[in-house]
Amino acid sequence: MIPPVAPADARRRTVRPPGALVIKIEGVTKLYKMGSETIHALRGVNLEIYRNEYLAIMGPSGSGKSTLMNMLGCLDTPTAGRYDFNGKNVAHMVDDELAEIRNREIGFVFQTFNLLPRSDALHNVELPLIYAGIPAHARHEKALAALRNVGLGDRVHHRPNELSGGQRQRVAIARALVNHPSILLADEPTGNLDSKTGEEIMGLFEQLYDQGHTIIVVTHEEDIARHARRIVRLRDGLIESDTTVA
């Protein structure tokens, strides 16, 4: 079992060597029809993401940032191009196959937390395990461990409305990690938090990175992106820059 993390320290920086290739995107385009107009959200994006990376995807609104995130999270499929996830081409998968990938390989963290309001923290974290078909007892153990890992071992039976914003996001992070996904995909994870709580969450990400998780953060805030080791900037549906910051 992973020991509970120490209090957050956002300034400490370690760099882990990249591992195996997880995501390989080649010439991905995405078109939307809006009435008679066709919108080119992505115009041919190439991107490779490796295990142990901590990546930020940045860009102004309309840059294709959200579209790319939906694509990476297997919530959407590209109009053209190739997307390999752990060596499997997911570009042409159907709904339920994508659901399977999302369940096992991807942990989502949303800006608005998206917890089930009437379920306690434990049940919220158990949800992905239910869809994975894990028996109740093992489910319970894993969810408990995940909550302890984000420092909420004493809040397992609280409902979302009994938790602070930061705690809610921690529950969401525990939920994202409970099934040991290949990547943690966070969409503006601090967007609904005050800056101090936001820093705490980013500190938690730092620790998760140290524990060996692969993290992708989608944001428009430079302060948040600075925490990452690599920053990908999008503009008008194309990658404008891809820089590694040590």
Next chain:
Amino acid sequence: MTRTIYEFTESFRIAFGQIRANAMRSVLTALGVIIGIVAVTLMGTAINGIDIGFRNSLAMLGEDMLYVQRWPWRRVEDWWNYVNRPPIRFEMAEQLNRIIENTPNSLLEVAVPVAGRGTSVKAGDVKLTGIVIFGTTADYSRIVTTDVTDGRLFNDVEANTGRQVCVLGSSVAENLFPGRSALDQVVDIRGQHFTVIGVLAKQGEFLGLFSFDNQIVVPLNALRKYWGSRIDLELRVKVRDKLRMTQAEEELTGAMRRVRRQLPGERDNFSINQQQAFKEQLDPVKTGIAVAGLFITGLSLFVGAIGIMNITFVSVKERTKEIGTRKALGARRRTILLQFLIEAVSICLIGGVVGLAITFFTCLGISVALPALPVEFSAGLMVISMVVSIVTGIVSGFAPAWGASRLDPVEALRYE
């Protein structure tokens, strides 16, 4: 497989959480189903009751009995063909019985003459009107469809000599001699005194039209003394095997034609009636009542189903974001479909159980307060109404649940 079970339990958990969280809304929605189920099941009990009533009434006529009469038991348009038929006489019963005896392997057992006439009777100060006097022979004991609770029927000697004895229907006995035994009491029938020698068991009403308990059975010869020997009567013929009524009727027709000395080619100048004729007339009525009743009450269930569909649509709409989240976490289409179907079915089932309970207690109340009303609560009805509830839930919940399962996760997550 195990995953399906977990998803199932999760769906139930969500459904009941949802119903609890929206208690008022759920109760109102369930109310529609409750009303529908109560209406349909009450109708079901009524139809059941009517059916049983019909069958009991028909059983009073006797399943193995043929009635030889001048008129058929159906509406006739050409009444002039019947009105001049010669009457059926006492002697014809004897002739018919002789033919039956001389026929080897006859399907007929015995023919009994019965004359009936409405009149009023007296005993002391009590006077009863609307009583039917049946005059018959001692063979009546062989065709009677009820028991004699008290005393006995008259014997051959009493019948042949026209002794003034009588057997009372249970209502007559109760009303003339309340609280005491009717045996050996004297009943005044049109100025003649008849001694009570027996009381018949309670039989009930025939289709609610008249009561078999308002009859008095006396020796036919006693009636003939005062009402004339040319009295018109009917012959009740008992059949040995009730599964061969048609052949028995054919045999009886032949025998009656001999008794009536009818020529070949001549039309029968008598009618042979049996309960089947009633059944054939009543069955369409019964079916009509059932179809119309179930259709009308079914409408209220339909309205309830629309309520369920509506609330499930609302539920899907307001939880669009939750659906998006669940999909992001790995819920498949089937899982989401199941979740909302189970929610709809749960509300319907709750409504069904409550509705059934209401019906049960209503039936109980009716049977205590108004025993005459035919209501019949059955286990079959319970099973049917549960099945109807579940089917209603599935049918009304399917469209919204299907829509939910097909939602695009990106769109759903963006929904506010």
